[in-house]
Amino acid sequence: MGIITLVYGILCIETWKIIVSVMLCFVLYVVLNYLRSFPKLKDLDNRWILITGCDTGFGQALATRLDRHGCHVIATCLTAKGVTSLFHKTSPQLVSLQMDVTDNKQIEQVHQHVKSILPPGKGEGDIFKFKIHYFAF
Numbered sequence: 671m672g673i674i675t676l677v678y679g680i681l682c683i684e685t686w687k688i689i690v691s692v693m694l695c696f697v698l699y700v701v702l703n704y705l706r707s708f709p710k711l712k713d714l715d716n717r718w719i720l721i722t723g724c725d726t727g728f729g730q731a732l733a734t735r736l737d738r739h740g741c742h743v744i745a746t747c748l749t750a751k752g753v754t755s756l757f758h759k760t761s762p763q764l765v766s767l768q769m770d771v772t773d774n775k776q777i778e779q780v781h782q783h784v785k786s787i788l789p790p791g792k793g794e795g796d797i798f799k800f801k802i803h804y805f806a807f
Contacts, residue, residue, distance in 0.1 A: 715740040718788060722771050725752030730759075737764045744784055746771075 719736055723729035724745035730752075733745040737760045745760075746769040747753045756766040767783060769776045 715742075718742045718744065720744045720746070720784060722746045722769070723748070724756055724766065725749055730756065733764065733766075734759055737761055744787075746780060 714736075719741050721729055721733050721736075721743060724733045725747045729745070733743050733756060737743045740763075743760075743764045745756055745764060745766045747756065747766060748768070748770055750768055753766045753768050756764065760766075765787060767780055769780045771777065
């Protein structure tokens with residue numbers, strides 16, 4: 671009787687492992703299928719993107735990834751160390767600037783710099799969206 675109970679217990683544990691594994695695979699399939707359905711951005715080499723908070727973390731990861739995909743990235747960092755770090759991790763196409771998002775004077779300086787580097791026809795009317803977005807938070 672003890673051996674039968676032991677075998678039954680092992681089979682129940684293995685069955686639960688299989689059930690959990692199948693459920694995890696199903697959840698992973700659903701998540702990946704959902705992510706795959708997102709629309710793909712096209713014409714990336716013609717896009718100009720301003721990202722704040724690029725010293726570390728998500729901002730830096732997003733800036734480097736978009737740079738690798740050919741976007742024109744303007745990345746702002748709080749510190750000079752962050753600007754230097756981005757300079758060494760990215761292509762010459764990425765423009766990194768130092769800016770404190772709580773300092774209106776620095777925001778205006780970056781705004782003027784961004785307007786000066788955008789090609790003709792880019793940013794007209796749209797350039798102010800980043801200021802509105804900043805003030806929304």
